[in-house]
Amino acid sequence: MIRTFSESEFLFIVASARWTLLLTLLSLLLGGLLGFIVALARTSQLAPLRMLAAGWIGMIQGIPVLMLLFLSYYGLSMGGVDMPPIVAASVSMAIYASAYLGEIWRGSIQSVAWQQWEASAALAMSRAQQYRYVILPQAVRIAVAPTVGFIVQLVKNTSIVSIIGVVELARAGNLVNNATFAPFKVFGTVAATYFIICWPISLLARRLEGRLNARRSG
Amino acid sequence: MPVVQVEGVRKSFGAVEVLKGIDLTVERGEVIAIIGRSGSGKSTLLRCINGLEGIQAGSIEVSGHKLDASGRGLRELRKDVGIVFQSYNLFPHLRVGENIMLAPRVVLGVGKAEARQRAEEALAEVGLAERFEAWPDNLSGGQQQRVAIARSLAMKPKVMLFDEVTSALDPELTGEVLATMERLAEHGMTMLLVTHEMAFARRVATQTIFMHQGKVWEVGPSERLFGAPQTPELRQFLGTGLK
Numbered sequence A: 001m002i003r004t005f006s007e008s009e010f011l012f013i014v015a016s017a018r019w020t021l022l023l024t025l026l027s028l029l030l031g032g033l034l035g036f037i038v039a040l041a042r043t044s045q046l047a048p049l050r051m052l053a054a055g056w057i058g059m060i061q062g063i064p065v066l067m068l069l070f071l072s073y074y075g076l077s078m079g080g081v082d083m084p085p086i087v088a089a090s091v092s093m094a095i096y097a098s099a100y101l102g103e104i105w106r107g108s109i110q111s112v113a114w115q116q117w118e119a120s121a122a123l124a125m126s127r128a129q130q131y132r133y134v135i136l137p138q139a140v141r142i143a144v145a146p147t148v149g150f151i152v153q154l155v156k157n158t159s160i161v162s163i164i165g166v167v168e169l170a171r172a173g174n175l176v177n178n179a180t181f182a183p184f185k186v187f188g189t190v191a192a193t194y195f196i197i198c199w200p201i202s203l204l205a206r207r208l209e210g211r212l213n214a215r216r217s218g
Numbered sequence B: 001m002p003v004v005q006v007e008g009v010r011k012s013f014g015a016v017e018v019l020k021g022i023d024l025t026v027e028r029g030e031v032i033a034i035i036g037r038s039g040s041g042k043s044t045l046l047r048c049i050n051g052l053e054g055i056q057a058g059s060i061e062v063s064g065h066k067l068d069a070s071g072r073g074l075r076e077l078r079k080d081v082g083i084v085f086q087s088y089n090l091f092p093h094l095r096v097g098e099n100i101m102l103a104p105r106v107v108l109g110v111g112k113a114e115a116r117q118r119a120e121e122a123l124a125e126v127g128l129a130e131r132f133e134a135w136p137d138n139l140s141g142g143q144q145q146r147v148a149i150a151r152s153l154a155m156k157p158k159v160m161l162f163d164e165v166t167s168a169l170d171p172e173l174t175g176e177v178l179a180t181m182e183r184l185a186e187h188g189m190t191m192l193l194v195t196h197e198m199a200f201a202r203r204v205a206t207q208t209i210f211m212h213q214g215k216v217w218e219v220g221p222s223e224r225l226f227g228a229p230q231t232p233e234l235r236q237f238l239g240t241g242l243k
């Protein structure tokens, strides 16, 4: 029996965006933390750390997200770990994010002029102090735009986890469409919801970037 | 006890030996100019003295901190050695005052009020007291270089190293930076400066060192070194090297 696309269907789709948001948030927090460590390791003075981080980035970027998802979902459940799909989804998205954010932030750190390292070293700062007070504050400005670009990609890429049964935004749209056969209304709603999530992120980034740029010549 | 004592220092980049056994002593309050052709190792010597480059042999001692091939004691030594480069390298994300207060605060652990006082004094010393709140990007090259000098001074170093600090500046801005350095010398700062400003070296430096092919080729009181060069290399350098 075909249902009509009414208010309850609409609300079901919009409400399912909470999983998209939760997933994005979790993978961003976890992946951001891991990515930060990866970026620091990648710019370390210790060659083994650099190689390890480079290996991590290369490996994760070389594997489709879908495979990361299957590996953490089926792989871990076969290993006896019973994981709710949302956890497996978060873990795999976080791993994916760590490699890309790590690479973006490595680039940002390395694009700070090398003389800044030298000037701060000459003032007897330790490596940690150089990062904390001189290098990272400058790297952040460089990192804002590409980081936000990646976050927007991440929001949209979370749709992939519908495959292991998480009913997030895209999956909810699919379900409703199967019941109502109103693809324009259904996927219009889905698309608009994605847009409403992503738009403020880009907007915020532009404001932030403007603020950071204004601060040094204001 | 000398402020800087350099003994038998050798430094190579790969297979190329750039410093071939340097001996050098700087007494308190002395101003020593280092002159020489491009590539003779002047910058490398300064960079070795505050440990920005490691050395392969010999030893460097600055106010009791010894630096050898092992590289230990580096940070302690750097607290006593200020260095200013050709490019000013101010921290662009910090205001002028913050640029100067940062290292005293985080490296020396000085309190905020004292750091601020140090910064104000250092800025006054370089004649920029009123630019405390300015952003580095809004200053002229000469002003930025003077802030860089103030940033080093706020650490209260025992010796200041200057590596061609006026070379990137327009002629009209060179004068204000040289005047700042001259005032520092008058106030008793121990200084070691690499320069192409021969007239300045002759007038301000107590001693001048002529470096040639990685060696201290000739050294003596500036007046004698410029007035009566002993070696043909220095004679040739002064004949052609003057701008």
Ligand SMILES: Nc1ncnc2c1ncn2[C@@H]1O[C@H](COP(=O)(O)OP(=O)(O)OP(=O)(O)O)[C@@H](O)[C@H]1O
Binding pocket: B013, B018, B036, B037, B038, B039, B040, B041, B042, B043, B044, B045
């Ligand atoms: N990081 C480095 N790696 C390899 N070679 C270097 C490095 N730094 C300096 N050199 C070489 O060491 C030699 C001495 O360089 P240095 O910069 O000390 O000369 P300088 O006397 O300061 O010259 P200039 O007047 O041009 O500044 C040069 O041949 C230079 O090419």
Ligand SMILES: [Mg+2]
Binding pocket: B042, B043, B044, B163, B164
């Ligand atoms: Mg040089």
